[in-house]
Each structure stands twice: as structure tokens, then as C-alpha cells.
Amino acid sequence: MINITKPFLPDMKEYIEYLEGIWEREWLTNNGPLVNDLELKLKEFLQVKHMLYLGNGTIALQIAIKALGLKNEIITTPFSYVATTTSIIWENCKPVFADIDPKTLNVDADKIEALITPETTGILLTHVYGNPCDVEKIDQIAQKHGLKVIYDGAHAFAVKYKGRSIFDYGDISTTSFHATKLFHTIEGGAVFTKEASILRKMSLLRNFGHSGNEQFEEPGINGKNSEFHAAMGLVNLKKTDQILASRKRQSLYYDQVIATVRVTRPEIHKDSEWNYSYYPVIFESEEELKKAVVMLNSHWIYPRRYFYPSLSTLPYLEHQPCPISEDISKRVLCLPMYHTLRQEDIEYIGRLLLRAQNN
Numbered sequence: 001m002i003n004i005t006k007p008f009l010p011d012m013k014e015y016i017e018y019l020e021g022i023w024e025r026e027w028l029t030n031n032g033p034l035v036n037d038l039e040l041k042l043k044e045f046l047q048v049k050h051m052l053y054l055g056n057g058t059i060a061l062q063i064a065i066k067a068l069g070l071k072n073e074i075i076t077t078p079f080s081y082v083a084t085t086t087s088i089i090w091e092n093c094k095p096v097f098a099d100i101d102p103k104t105l106n107v108d109a110d111k112i113e114a115l116i117t118p119e120t121t122g123i124l125l126t127h128v129y130g131n132p133c134d135v136e137k138i139d140q141i142a143q144k145h146g147l148k149v150i151y152d153g154a155h156a157f158a159v160k161y162k163g164r165s166i167f168d169y170g171d172i173s174t175t176s177f178h179a180t181k182l183f184h185t186i187e188g189g190a191v192f193t194k195e196a197s198i199l200r201k202m203s204l205l206r207n208f209g210h211s212g213n214e215q216f217e218e219p220g221i222n223g224k225n226s227e228f229h230a231a232m233g234l235v236n237l238k239k240t241d242q243i244l245a246s247r248k249r250q251s252l253y254y255d256q257v258i259a260t261v262r263v264t265r266p267e268i269h270k271d272s273e274w275n276y277s278y279y280p281v282i283f284e285s286e287e288e289l290k291k292a293v294v295m296l297n298s299h300w301i302y303p304r305r306y307f308y309p310s311l312s313t314l315p316y317l318e319h320q321p322c323p324i325s326e327d328i329s330k331r332v333l334c335l336p337m338y339h340t341l342r343q344e345d346i347e348y349i350g351r352l353l354l355r356a357q358n359n
Contacts, residue, residue, distance in 0.1 A: 067205060079325045129278045158240065286331055312326060
């Protein structure tokens with residue numbers, strides 16, 4: 001069976017060495033030494049100024065919204081995982097959807113300004129599949145209108161734009177370290193900022209608002225992570241360059257194998273160093289996509305319709321038409337991609353896709 005992904009698992013002995021230290025210290029959570037070590041090593045690896053390690057990528061978005069004091073309307077993308085939208089709703093704000101660019105699948109920055117109203121307080125956009133948004137144009141719009149910018153970089157670990165970490169952009173950037181990501185801590189996430197004052201506020205929000213044992217400054221929540229999760233991150237971080245190289249090889253090999261299949265690929269920003277975190281393909285029609293899925297599933301191969309449906313069609317929201325997102329979401333499919341996927345597996349997937357289109 002070939003699933004859409006498999007978590008990368010390091011050598012168990014390396015992980016157990018960290019566990020033995022946890023047992024010796026009896027310090028399991030609450031900003032322990034491994035959490036601090038992971039934060040320091042991630043800042044060095046990613047070349048970012050400030051970051052906080054959190055329980056997951058969704059709590060990262062919620063803390064970011066809260067830390068910037070966003071209220072009322074937030075302009076966002078309809079083409080992302082549902083957590084991007086529900087985090088806005090959870091913080092009692094209204095998502096306002098800007099349609100996407102059909103080539104990059106990121107929000108079309110030229111469509112943002114027309115959606116700004118007196119109720120707009122921020123912009124929250126996703127670097128879709130790790131492909132950088134038009135950060136410069138978005139920053140110009142935000143500065144012109146006095147808006148805050150959050151980037152959901154759940155897929156963007158190790159991505160660079162013009163030589164800088166993509167997490168360096170926006171007022172706050174977030175990411176996910178979920179087990180399905182190319183770098184993971186089983187469960188986990190992070191927030192990034194260049195501003196020390198924002199960092200301090202997010203640090204308070206992460207830990208119930210504690211500013212001392214018996215002092216509380218903010219109405220915070222439990223956004224912390226444990227020593228066990230940090231241990232997995234510390235072991236996996238040593239393998240990240242290897243994982244990134246493997247993803248790139250697989251992606252380039254997919255390009256060769258599916259060259260004659262009637263699909264297109266998203267256009268990756270020319271000034272970026274991409275991480276090859278996913279392998280999405282866009283079919284000519286939803287019917288062709290469904291035929292491909294049936295064919296692959298019948299041979300125990302399980303791709304994913306990612307992202308589907310368009311978030312603009314969620315049943316608990318008033319529909320805001322986003323025709324490009326709603327069209328693309330019906331035709332996009334992520335093919336299997338993980339560290340141990342073999343060339344022969346990719347060849348097999350390619351043959352089945354061709355067979356589905358020729359039947």
C-alpha cells in the first residue's frame with residue numbers, strides 16, 4: 001500500500017537517548033531543556049531571529065491573531081487547509097476570501113485591496129504547498145492601509161525567498177510540525193516574528209499569561225509542547241537536509257514520469273528555494289481526477305484531494321464566490337510523497353495515471 005505520506009521516523013536508539021535524559025530529569029513539559037534546545041537549534045537552522053515552539057500549527061495561528069489584536073474582518077485565502085479559516089472564526093473574526101492566482105495557487109495579491117473595508121484589521125495568507133506568496137506586494141498593501149500580516153507557513157519549512165527564510169516575512173509567520181510534515185515533532189508548531197515585543201506577548205499567551213508564578217498579564221492558553229515532542233524534533237532536525245534532498249529527487253523524478261499525463265503543475269515562485277514538500281497535479285477536469293483516484297485506489301495507492309473543498313464553500317459560512325479556487329480545488333490532487341518512496345513506486349503511479357486517462 002502506498003499512502004499519500006508516511007511520517008519520517010529516525011533511528012530509535014537516538015530517540016531513546018533523549019528519553020533517558022527526560023526520565024533522569026523528570027521534567028516532562030513546561031518549557032523544559034529540550035524545548036529550549038530545539039528552539040535554539042531551529043532558529044539557527046532556519047536563520048530566524050525569534051520563534052516559539054508550540055503544541056501545534058493551529059494554536060500557532062490562534063496565538064498570532066490574538067497577539068496582533070485582530071478583530072472583525074481578516075482577508076484570507078479560500079485555498080488552504082480548513083484550520084486557516086477556522087482559526088479566524090475561533091478568534092471571533094470574519095474570514096473575507098480573496099480568490100487565488102490559477103498558476104501559483106496563492107492568493108492573487110491584486111485582489112486584496114478591493115476587499116479592504118473599515119472593518120478590516122489584518123491579512124492571513126497561506127504559502128500554498130510551501131510556494132511563497134507575493135510577500136512584497138502584500139506588505140505594500142498592508143502598510144498603505146495599516147493592516148497586520150500573518151503568513152500560514154504550515155508547508156513552508158526551510159523555504160527561502162530571496163535568500164531569507166520565508167518565516168522572516170509578515171508581522172508573524174506560523175508553521176506546523178505535524179507528523180505528516182517533512183520536518184515533524186509528532187505534534188507541534190511554531191510562531192516567528194522579528195519584533196521582540198510581539199514575541200513577548202506570544203510567550204505570555206502560550207503559557208496562560210504567566211509572567212511569574214503568581215502573576216498573570218494576559219488571558220493566555222496552554223499552547224506549550226512537551227519534552228517528548230521536542231526530543232523527536234531534535235533527532236529529526238539532524239536528518240532534515242537528507243529529507244529535503246530526497247524530496248527534491250522524488251519531485252524531479254515525478255516530473256519525468258508524468259510528462260505525458262494530461263496534468264499541469266503549480267508555478268513555483270522564481271525567487272524562492274522551494275522545499276518540494278508536496279507533489280500536486282491539476283487535472284483538466286474533475287471527472288479526470290476522479291477516474292485517476294479510482295484507478296490508484298484500486299491498486300492500493302491513496303493520493304489526497306488537497307485542498308478540497310474550497311474554503312469559500314464551507315457550509316457554516318456565508319458563501320463568498322471565489323471561482324478560481326472553487327474550480328482548482330475540484331481538479332487538484334496531491335500524489336504520494338515521503339522519504340522512503342521508491343522510484344519504482346513513482347513509475348507505477350505514473351503508469352496508472354496514464355492508464356486512467358486512456359481508458
